[in-house]
Amino acid sequence: MKTRANFPLQAFNSLNVPAVTAEIFLPSTVKELSEITTDKALRSYILGEGTNTLFCQAKAPTIIKPRLMGIEVTENDEYFQVSAACGENWHNLVLFCISHAIYGLENLALIPGSVGAAPVQNIGAYGIEVSDFIERVTWYDFAEKKLVDFSNAACQFGYRNSIFKQALNGKGIITHVHFLLPKAWQPVDSYQGLNTIISPVTPQAIMAKVIQLRQTKLPDPKLLPNAGSFFKNPLVTEDFFHALQQQYPKIPYYRQQSGEIKLAAGWLIEQAGLKGFRDGGVGVHENQALVIINYDSKHGQDIVALSVYIQEKIMAKFNLHLIPEVRFIGADGELSHTNRGCQ
Numbered sequence: 274m275k276t277r278a279n280f281p282l283q284a285f286n287s288l289n290v291p292a293v294t295a296e297i298f299l300p301s302t303v304k305e306l307s308e309i310t311t312d313k314a315l316r317s318y319i320l321g322e323g324t325n326t327l328f329c330q331a332k333a334p335t336i337i338k339p340r341l342m343g344i345e346v347t348e349n350d351e352y353f354q355v356s357a358a359c360g361e362n363w364h365n366l367v368l369f370c371i372s373h374a375i376y377g378l379e380n381l382a383l384i385p386g387s388v389g390a391a392p393v394q395n396i397g398a399y400g401i402e403v404s405d406f407i408e409r410v411t412w413y414d415f416a417e418k419k420l421v422d423f424s425n426a427a428c429q430f431g432y433r434n435s436i437f438k439q440a441l442n443g444k445g446i447i448t449h450v451h452f453l454l455p456k457a458w459q460p461v462d463s464y465q466g467l468n469t470i471i472s473p474v475t476p477q478a479i480m481a482k483v484i485q486l487r488q489t490k491l492p493d494p495k496l497l498p499n500a501g502s503f504f505k506n507p508l509v510t511e512d513f514f515h516a517l518q519q520q521y522p523k524i525p526y527y528r529q530q531s532g533e534i535k536l537a538a539g540w541l542i543e544q545a546g547l548k549g550f551r552d553g554g555v556g557v558h559e560n561q562a563l564v565i566i567n568y569d570s571k572h573g574q575d576i577v578a579l580s581v582y583i584q585e586k587i588m589a590k591f592n593l594h595l596i597p598e599v600r601f602i603g604a605d606g607e608l609s610h611t612n613r614g615c616q
């Protein structure tokens with residue numbers, strides 16, 4: 274297995290933050306993965322493509338960056354089953370499926386990152402979450418040193434959430450994701466922006482529109498380093514929402530099946546006057562208030578400080594706590610919500 278010492282990670286996170294790890298493992302097979310000692314694996318950070326990762330300090334923990342590759346397809350009368358290894362690029366998988374007339378993932382086109390990270394925060398966009406199509410996830414358990422399969426239900430998927438982000442965080446690696454895509458394709462085109470597609474609504478047309486919308490709306494991390502939506506959209510109770518709506522009649526909201534109300538974090542940040550706000554080398558994007566840009570800072574801590582400032586402003590104005598979607602990584606591992614004042 275390939276390993277490297279004193280490995281720079283700036284090119285491996287989309288916020289373009291410099292950080293160095295003393296040791297990085299690059300396993301290409303499950304066998305190579307099993308060669309990493311349990312003790313070391315349990316103290317490592319699993320890095321996909323780093324598009325949802327903020328290195329907060331100059332030093333990063335030991336990194337495992339799995340490079341398992343491959344996509345396999347089987348089918349029956351009703352479904353395609355697509356199994357993809359964790360090191361595959363997510364958008365390439367979407368393109369692969371469309372080019373093989375396997376439809377369903379087109380709304381999730383152009384989401385950056387790896388296949389292995391997709392179930393972790395249950396990636397979603399344009400009316401779909403990846404969990405809608407996941408049959409099961411294969412997981413390598415560091416302590417047991419064996420592969421375990423998690424059914425869709427066992428993955429405990431929620432809004433930007435799963436068991437891999439909670440109870441299993443840091444305890445193993447997703448090696449493969451198995452998708453079940455029905456042959457009877459149903460378009461999901463009611464989402465704002467997609468409902469303007471001119472008939473016939475095809476998977477290719479949806480994908481083209483999603484790509485066009487994303488390219489227009491979201492800053493390209495290669496030009497303006499960012500990690501996409503920095504915060505999750507807050508979920509609030511009906512009562513809390515009504516009180517807020519009295520004060521802000523134009524507040525956008527999305528009713529959830531759970532009975533909760535989802536608010537738009539970007540709108541809240543904009544109302545707090547922070548759209549386009551700059552603080553030294555970091556700032557809030559001029560058009561997308563939910564996106565933090567690293568213009569030219571060399572310190573992850575500057576991004577941490579800006580995110581805390583945004584949280585404070587939102588708390589003061591709306592009495593709401595914004596929860597970061599981005600993962601905060603310190604020298605010794607992931608930082609908890611209350612332990613982010615790293616130096």
Ligand SMILES: Cc1cc2nc3c(=O)[nH]c(=O)nc-3n(C[C@H](O)[C@H](O)[C@H](O)COP(=O)(O)OP(=O)(O)OC[C@H]3O[C@@H](n4cnc5c(N)ncnc54)[C@H](O)[C@@H]3O)c2cc1C
Pocket residue numbers: 287318319320321322323324325326339359384385386387388389390391393394395396397398437445446447448491492493494499500501502600
């Ligand atoms: C411009 C931009 C737009 C974005 N748009 C969206 C969007 O529309 N919807 C959305 O949901 N997200 C979006 N994101 C966030 C990001 O694309 C997703 O979170 C993506 O899944 C991250 O993949 P990654 O490989 O880069 O993960 P990383 O940042 O490398 O890791 C993220 C988390 O997953 C864990 N992880 C990674 N690989 C594995 C594995 N094999 N096994 C176990 N754990 C693993 C890591 O330890 C970490 O906790 C966007 C990001 C950017 C930069």
